[in-house]
Amino acid sequence: MTKNYQECYEYLSEQFSEVDGYAFYKEIFPDNEVSGVKCQDFSHPSAVYLYRDKEQRIRQRKMYSDTWEQDYVKLVEKNNFTLCSGLVYRRNRNRLENAQRMNALIFDLDGVGLGELRNLFLRFGGDPARVRRLPMPTFLVLSGTGLHIYYVFQQPIDLYPNIKIQMKSLKYDLTFRMWEYKGTSQMEAIQYQSINQTFRMVGSINEKYDTPLVAFRIGKQVTLEYLNAYAKPENRVDLNRPFRPSKMTRAEAKEAYPEWYERVVVNGDKRRKQWDIAGKVHGDDPHALYHWWLRRIGEIKGGHRYFFLMCMAIYAYKCGVSKKQLCQDMQEAFEDLQMVKHENVLTEDDVKSALEAYDKEYFNFTIADIEALTDVRIERNKRNGRKQDLHLRLARGQLAILKQAGEKSQGRPVGSGTAQAKVLEWRRQNPDGRKIDCRRDTGLDPKTIRKWWSGE
Template sequence: MKNQLLNSELSFSKNETEFSLPQWCFELVEWGAEPTTAREFYTDIFQDHLAPHRDRNDYQTGEYTGIALEISREGTKTTHRTTITQDLGELWNIIDTSEKTCFIAPFSYAGKNRTNKNARYMHAMCIEIDGIKGAGGIHELFYSWRREVDPLPQPTYIVASGSGLHLYFVFEKPVPMYPKLFQQWSVLKKQLTRTFWSTYVTTLHNHVQYESLNQAFRMPGTLTKSGARALAFRTGGKVTPQYMNHFALEENRVDLTVKNEHTLEEAKELYPDWYQRRIVNKEERGHFSRYEGIYHNWKKKIYSGATVGHRYNCLENLCALAVQCNIPREQLVEDCNKLAKRFEKLTEEENNHFTQYDIDSALRIYDNPTDNAYRRKVEIVSARTGIPLTRNKRNGRPQKQHVRIMNAVRDVVHPDGSWRVGNGRKSKRDVVKRWRLDHPDGRKIDCQRETGLSRPTVLKWWDAE
């Protein structure tokens, strides 16, 4: 059966199937989608652009590979990663033998970690759609790129992954992922995701799930949650960046003229200290600690603003802020468990509970912090969590310059210095005193959490008269 999914021509009818099928297969065929094998699907995506197979210690600079994940949820959750090279033999082996949950992103990477920083080429953009509105939803989905007025881009493939669909837009040539381009393509994908999740296609149009640009998706030929096998269907031709740009709002279009600002040799001449530290000595980029009140403020935002479809991302961002703000793990775990109970109350569908597995997955960024834990863009955090966030606006000015300008404006508006009245820095002593009056039996740790003050500050003023 697996060999058929990997190599053979796929044909099936409602009465004759050799394996369990995911939802929407027959509806997809009815609207002209052509079933295809996993081998055809991934060969078309990666072509011959990945690095040749080499010994693990024989890495060559400038050669990039795919990264596949096998996840076991029996007992203790484990993840096994596999490097995918040019002949895709490692991928065929996973599809043909694995009984685990298997994922891969249509991206190639430098190194062994699936980080945004290591992403080198996007071979395809993938958009996930859940909550399909039955056969009518499939009809509206296909109509969305066939209509003459305001059409959407036509995907190259659709993968039936269980109960949802994955739309793959395969590029004629892999798209380089310079940092600026990664951000711009992320914005474009967000807009297209919002448009595809229309009220005519999905019942979850008010709970859009925005996946990251290099999100890994379930592999065709491997197991779905229901025990069926994910299947791929061809629906159109390959796309170009210009084609995808055509469907974006002007402010969301990708700047196709963007290139990496400097080659490594140029950077060596321009920034010798940086080159010695980062390239020669291979030192990690430095990080700053943040005020712990930011962590507690985000926690409050989760309680008041988290919605189904964004719960995991809200918790994962809390774990990242715990890293930035040096929050003790014990406190983070306690906060995660309390939030999980809140999240579970929001559950609307039986197969969408918020589980201990979700908590453990979010905690990974705290236990193994990468650069992604420290550096996050407000726009991306807001999109993934569904909680509105706005960046402090300085009109493009550096912070110090902006502060000087605003102070000058303040002194012109209030030349008599009246702005100072009532605006002095409030004593933390009064904050702690007020909290203790309101909570006679309260603990220091509770005061710390609810006020957002640091532990040393609470201890300093706890016994003050």
């Protein structure tokens, strides 16, 4: 048990009532479906939670209203691996595409000690127009290293496509407002999370610190209007905009996007189309974008290791990399990321969870989302409105002019082959060695080792 956990528990237990796990989830999800009764009209979407069974396998299960008490005692209470989000789903899996309503908006604040907890209470419930004020939460949950902050809605929010996007913006905004280094958290790097993020369940055990997850009732259930008041106007949720309105007429769309018009309007195929990334690559590597992301591993900080792996799976799906190859690469990346210092240990369960992002649901994940989750800056290609072919011809022409003027040289910088030689020589002497061992022996950066590992 950590000092932070002990002090925070004593502080909260003296002032607030503790809520047991069964009652906690019964309040958040009061309208789960009954086991054995299928609602074809999706009138009773249910919470879905993950748990580890006796054979150490990770299972997903619906939170049925009539069996929840027995299921909680048998599957969740004192289990060292149980996870649940604040959403309810139409089907048996907790994918974002299946999410129908949000019953609770949840935040994860790491590195919270007694001082940080007191600062939070100075900010909870104040005037939203004042600096650093935060909405009063419904529950606070001691997670082991910090807090899970729950805002339970009086009326669940229907997650139409555009509402999901808006809720993500609201959560990012409030996360930034909530997370202040040395004020509300001992961790410097802000950790942004999706609205579908799962959290350790109340009543289970954090196996890393052997501490139970304990919930305290802090305030009342909230409304969306209440949370909106604490966010910037551009990041607030407007329930009157469930779908993103088009900026052009159907006739204009037919002329501007003939392929889309044929597929969606004429043929009625409204499924999201996967981007043809491999077809736009200049060179012999159809998976160049995926390999570019692998080389960014050296920039990852402690609190973003899981999300690097998750985005690895996203890029693999985007680029058509096989799942078998992804699993091999992810295992190597897992070994490298274990060397990144952080108070939470990266585990094999994190790898399994990250692999779930290898799915069509994520292939239109935006650059802005990847930047927020991983804290890695991604430069955008600027073409100034020109087509790619024209843009590249102009760039090559400018490079040729600069080269003639002696201001630009092409080719590899002098001495850049030294690292390659070190890696190849180490591999010759250690044919069964791993990248992590190479790094310890040579002192080279992980992304440099990865670049030359295959001798290319």
